[in-house]
Amino acid sequence: MLRRLALSVPLMLATPALAMTEAVTTYTLDNGLDVVVIEDHRAPVVTQMLWYRVGSADEPQGASGVAHFLEHLMFKATENMEAGEFSATVAANGGSDNAFTSTDYTAYYQRVAADRLPLMMQMEADRMNNLRLTDEDIETERQVIVEERNQRVESNPGALAREQMTAAQYLNHPYGAPVIGWMHEIEGLGRDEVREVYETYYSPNDAILVVAGDVEPEEVLALAEEHYGPIPAEPELPERIRPQEPPQRAPRHLTYEDARVSQPYLSRGYLAPERDAGDQRAAAALTYLAEILGGSSFTSVLGEELVFERDIALHAGAGYEGKSLDDTTFSLSVVPKPGVTLDAAEAALDEVLAGFLDTGPSEEQMKRIRTKLRASEIYARDSVEGLARRYGAALSQGLTVEDVADWPEILQSVTADEVRDAARALFDPDRSVTLHVVPSREEALK
Amino acid sequence: MIRILSLTLALCATVAGTARAEVAIEIEEVTSPGGITAWLVEDHTIPFTALEIRFEGGTSLDEPDSLGAVNLMTGLLEEGAGEMEAREFQAAREDLGASFSFDVGSDTLSVSARMLTENRAAAVDLLREALVAPRFDPVAIERVRGQVQSILAQDAQNPRRLASRAFYEAAFGDHPYGRPDNGTPESVAALTRADLLAAHEAALTRENVHVGAVGDITPEELGALLDELLGDLPEEGPELPGHVEFGLAGGVEVIDYPTPQSVALFGQPGLEREDEDFFAAYILNHILGGGGFESRLMTELREKRGLTYGISTDLVPLENAEFWIGSVASANDRMATAIEVIRDEWARIAEEGVTQDELDAAQTYLTGEYPLRFDGNGQIAGILVGMQVTGLPQSYVTERNEFIEAVTLEEINRVAAERVDPEALHFVVVGRPEGLDGAQVLQAPRVILPEVVLPEAVPAAR
Numbered sequence: 003m004l005r006r007l008a009l010s011v012p013l014m015l016a017t018p019a020l021a022m023t024e025a026v027t028t029y030t031l032d033n034g035l036d037v038v039v040i041e042d043h044r045a046p047v048v049t050q051m052l053w054y055r056v057g058s059a060d061e062p063q064g065a066s067g068v069a070h071f072l073e074h075l076m077f078k079a080t081e082n083m084e085a086g087e088f089s090a091t092v093a094a095n096g097g098s099d100n101a102f103t104s105t106d107y108t109a110y111y112q113r114v115a116a117d118r119l120p121l122m123m124q125m126e127a128d129r130m131n132n133l134r135l136t137d138e139d140i141e142t143e144r145q146v147i148v149e150e151r152n153q154r155v156e157s158n159p160g161a162l163a164r165e166q167m168t169a170a171q172y173l174n175h176p177y178g179a180p181v182i183g184w185m186h187e188i189e190g191l192g193r194d195e196v197r198e199v200y201e202t203y204y205s206p207n208d209a210i211l212v213v214a215g216d217v218e219p220e221e222v223l224a225l226a227e228e229h230y231g232p233i234p235a236e237p238e239l240p241e242r243i244r245p246q247e248p249p250q251r252a253p254r255h256l257t258y259e260d261a262r263v264s265q266p267y268l269s270r271g272y273l274a275p276e277r278d279a280g281d282q283r284a285a286a287a288l289t290y291l292a293e294i295l296g297g298s299s300f301t302s303v304l305g306e307e308l309v310f311e312r313d314i315a316l317h318a319g320a321g322y323e324g325k326s327l328d329d330t331t332f333s334l335s336v337v338p339k340p341g342v343t344l345d346a347a348e349a350a351l352d353e354v355l356a357g358f359l360d361t362g363p364s365e366e367q368m369k370r371i372r373t374k375l376r377a378s379e380i381y382a383r384d385s386v387e388g389l390a391r392r393y394g395a396a397l398s399q400g401l402t403v404e405d406v407a408d409w410p411e412i413l414q415s416v417t418a419d420e421v422r423d424a425a426r427a428l429f430d431p432d433r434s435v436t437l438h439v440v441p442s443r444e445e446a447l448k
Numbered sequence: 449m450i451r452i453l454s455l456t457l458a459l460c461a462t463v464a465g466t467a468r469a470e471v472a473i474e475i476e477e478v479t480s481p482g483g484i485t486a487w488l489v490e491d492h493t494i495p496f497t498a499l500e501i502r503f504e505g506g507t508s509l510d511e512p513d514s515l516g517a518v519n520l521m522t523g524l525l526e527e528g529a530g531e532m533e534a535r536e537f538q539a540a541r542e543d544l545g546a547s548f549s550f551d552v553g554s555d556t557l558s559v560s561a562r563m564l565t566e567n568r569a570a571a572v573d574l575l576r577e578a579l580v581a582p583r584f585d586p587v588a589i590e591r592v593r594g595q596v597q598s599i600l601a602q603d604a605q606n607p608r609r610l611a612s613r614a615f616y617e618a619a620f621g622d623h624p625y626g627r628p629d630n631g632t633p634e635s636v637a638a639l640t641r642a643d644l645l646a647a648h649e650a651a652l653t654r655e656n657v658h659v660g661a662v663g664d665i666t667p668e669e670l671g672a673l674l675d676e677l678l679g680d681l682p683e684e685g686p687e688l689p690g691h692v693e694f695g696l697a698g699g700v701e702v703i704d705y706p707t708p709q710s711v712a713l714f715g716q717p718g719l720e721r722e723d724e725d726f727f728a729a730y731i732l733n734h735i736l737g738g739g740g741f742e743s744r745l746m747t748e749l750r751e752k753r754g755l756t757y758g759i760s761t762d763l764v765p766l767e768n769a770e771f772w773i774g775s776v777a778s779a780n781d782r783m784a785t786a787i788e789v790i791r792d793e794w795a796r797i798a799e800e801g802v803t804q805d806e807l808d809a810a811q812t813y814l815t816g817e818y819p820l821r822f823d824g825n826g827q828i829a830g831i832l833v834g835m836q837v838t839g840l841p842q843s844y845v846t847e848r849n850e851f852i853e854a855v856t857l858e859e860i861n862r863v864a865a866e867r868v869d870p871e872a873l874h875f876v877v878v879g880r881p882e883g884l885d886g887a888q889v890l891q892a893p894r895v896i897l898p899e900v901v902l903p904e905a906v907p908a909a910r
C-alpha cells in the first residue's frame with residue numbers, strides 16, 4: 003500500500019500503556035501544579051514537559067492564534083535570560099527543546115541528559131513568570147508566524163480545505179478556528195492580547211509538569227518544589243467553559259476548489275463525544291468503530307468494500323481521536339479512482355455505512371482490533387516520550403491519571419453491540435459536514 | 449553453529465565542565481548457522497523485538513527502461529505472499545499484533561518490523577513470505593500502480609517536490625540519483641509483472657543485506673531467525689552503481705509555480721564520509737545551518753529578520769555522491785532577500801570561519817545529543833543497521849564523540865576556507881519570487897524525486 007495524501011483524517015493514536023505497567027507517580031504542589039513522573043531507566047535521558055491548560059479554544063474572540071503566538075514568544079527574553087538564551091542553554095547542555103500548541107493545550111519540552119534536569123526546571127520556571135514582551139520581538143515573530151502559516155496552510159490545498167471543513171463543523175464552539183489563527187487576525191495581534199493570555203493562564207495552578215525518563219520520583223518532586231513551588235497560584239484563573247454547540251440541524255456540504263489539487267477526494271466529519279473523566283466507554287466504542295471502518299487499508303470495512311470489492315477507490319479511511327476537552331469529530335475519507343466521481347464515491351460510502359449499521363461488527367473484527375490495541379500498548383512502552391505526551395495531553399484535556407490508566411482495560415472490554423450502538427448514535431447526517439476537494443468545480447460537475 | 453562476537457561499549461570520557469549522557473549499550477555480532485550476520489542489542493525489558501533490515505541498492509537498481517520498478521515492487525511486498533492474497537496476508541499480520549513496513553530510497557530498501565515475543569515465530573514466518581515469496585498478483589499490481597500514479601500526480605503539484613526533482617536532475621544527470629525514484633507516469637504505466645519479478649530478484653539479496661535487532665531475543669534465537677527470514681533469498685544481485693560528482697555550478701534557477709510562498713533548495717559540493725575533514729565539516733554545517741535554533745542561518749533569517757519559519761542545511765554523504773544541501777521557504781516578495789542573506793552567510797563563514805565559542809557550543813551539543821538518540825528498541829535497531837550500511841565499526845558508538853571533540857578551531861576554519869564556496873552555491877526556487885534578477889527561468893520538470901535525502905526545513909513545532 004503506497005499512500006501520501008493530505009487527508010483530514012486525524013491519526014489514530016496508539017492507546018496508553020497497560021495500566022501501571024510503566025511506573026507513574028503523581029503529586030500536586032500547594033500552588034496547584036500537577037506533577038507526573040514516569041520512570042524509564044533504560045537510557046540516561048530525561049524529558050521535561052510543561053503543559054498549560056490553554057489552547058486556541060480558550061482564546062478571546064477575534065484573537066485567533068494568540069495562544070500559538072505566545073508559544074513562539076516564550077523563547078524570547080525573560081527578566082533573567084536574553085532572547086534565544088533558553089534554547090541556546092539547552093543546546094549547550096547537549097539537549098533539544100521545542101514547544102507545540104493545540105486547541106486545548108500549549109506545551110514546552112526539553113530532552114537532555116538526566117543530570118541536567120535541575121537547570122531545565124530552573125529555566126522553565128523562570129519563563130512561567132518572568133517573560134519580557136517587547137514590541138520589536140512581537141513584530142519579528144509575527145513575520146515568522148505568517149511564514150509558518152504560509153508554509154503549513156496557504157501552500158497546502160489539503161490544509162486549506164481542512165480549515166474550511168472544521169469551521170463548518172462547529173457552529174458555535176471555538177474549535178472551529180484554526181490553532182495557528184486566521185491570517186487577518188494574526189496580523190492584528192499585539193502585546194496586549196499576548197500579555198493577557200500569559201498573565202492569566204501561565205500559572206502553576208493551570209499547568210501540568212510531566213517528567214519522564216531516568217529519574218527517581220522523590221528527586222523530581224523535590225526539584226519541582228524548589229523551582230516551581232515558589233511561584234504563586236493565579237487566584238483569578240477562569241473556569242474553563244467554552245461556548246458549546248447548539249443542536250446541529252442541517253447537514254453541511256462544501257466543495258473546495260484549488261487548481262493545485264491533483265487528486266480529488268472527499269472527507270466527512272461527524273460531531274462525536276470525547277473521552278470524559280470517569281466516562282470513557284462511548285469513546286472506547288468509537289475508537290473501535292474507527293479501526294473497524296477504516297483503520298486498515300486491507301481489512302477494514304471501507305477498505306474491503308470500496309478498495310477491494312467495488313474497486314472504486316484508491317484509499318478509504320476513518321479516524322477518531324477521543325482526547326479532547328469538548329465535542330470532538332469522527333472522520334471518514336475516500337479517494338476515488340480516476341474516472342469515479344466524488345458523488346458516486348459518496349453514494350457508495352453511504353451504502354456501506356448503512357449496511358454496517360444494520361449488521362454491526364463481526365466478532366472476528368472485534369478480536370482483531372482488540373489484539374491490535376493490546377499490541378500497541380506493548381510497543382508504546384518503547385517510547386517514554388510518547389508516554390509523557392499521552393499523560394500531558396490527557397491531563398490538560400480534562401482526564402485524570404486514573405482515566406489514562408483505566409483506558410487500556412476499557413478498550414479490551416468493548417463489545418460488538420456497543421460499537422454498533424455507538425455507530426447508530428454517531429451517524430446523524432444533521433451533525434455532519436461533507437467536503438469535496440477538487441481542482442475545478444466545473445470539471446467536477448461533468 | 450552460532451558465532452557470537454561480543455563487544456562491550458560503555459563510554460566513560462566526560463568533558464570537564466559539561467555533563468552528558470553516555471552510550472551504554474552492548475552490541476553483539478551474531479552470525480547465523482547459514483552465515484548471515486546481524487548486530488544485536490539484547491534488552492528483555494519489554495516483550496517485543498524491533499528488527500531493522502536494509503538492502504543496499506534501492507531504486508538505484510532500476511533499469512533505465514523500467515523506472516519506478518523497485519518502488520512499485522516494494523509497495524507490493526505487503527500485498528500478498530505465499531498462499532495468501534493481500535487481505536489474507538494483512539489479516540494474518542494484524543491477528544499477530546505485528547507491524548511490518550517497507551520503504552525504499554535511492555540507496556537502500558528498508559524493512560522495519562516489530563514482533564511480540566509471544567508469537568514471534570509466526571510473525572517471522574509471515575515476514576519471510578513477504579520477503580521471499582511475494583505474489584505480485586495482477587490485481588494487486590494494478591491497485592498499487594494506481595496509488596503510485598496518484599502520488600506522482602500530487603508530486604507534480606508540490607513546490608517542494610518540484611524543487612527537489614529539478615535539483616537532483618540537474619546535479620546528477622543520467623546517474624540513478626538524477627532519475628525519478630518513483631518513475632514517471634509513463635514508465636510506471638508500462639511496468640510489467642516481469643519487471644517487478646526482476647526488481648525483486650535484484651533488490652533483495654543476501655550479499656547486500658544488513659540487520660539490526662534490539663529487544664527481547666537471545667543471540668541463538670536471532671541466529672535461527674536470520675536463516676528462516678533471509679536464507680532463501682538469492683545470494684547475489686547486479687552490480688551497484690558507482691560514484692558520481694555533484695554537477696551543479698553556482699547560480700539561481702526559478703521554476704514558475706503559482707503559490708504565495710516560494711520554496712528554495714540550495715547546495716554545493718560536499719565531502720565523502722571517509723574524508724579526513726568530514727567531522728570538521730559536519731560541525732561547520734551544524735554552526736551554519738544544522739537545524740537548531742542557534743544556527744547562523746536560523747538566527748539571521750528567522751530570529752533577526754522573520755524571513756522564514758525554518759531554514760536548515762545538511763551535509764549529505766550518499767553512498768555515491770556528496771553534497772551540501774539546504775532548504776528554505778519564504779513569501780514571494782521576500783525570497784530574494786532570503787537568498788541574499790544565505791549567500792552572505794555562506795561567504796562570511798568561508799572568509800572568517802567560526803569562533804572558538806561557536807565551536808565549543810557545537811561540540812557540546814553534538815556530543816551531548818548523540819547518546820540521546822539511543823532511546824528505545826526501534827531507535828537503536830535503526831542506528832545499528834545504519835552503521836553497517838555506512839561501513840562503520842561497532843566501536844564507532846563510543847569513538848564518535850572523540851572524533852567530534854578532536855576537531856580544533858584551526859582545523860574547522862581551514863575546512864571552512866577550503867570547502868565552503870559561495871560562488872558554487874546553486875539555488876532552485878519554485879514559486880513566483882520577486883526581484884530575482886538574472887535568474888534562469890525553467891519549465892517545471894515532468895516528474896519528481898522522492899525526498900529521500902532532503903533535510904526537513906521545519907523545526908518540529910515552534
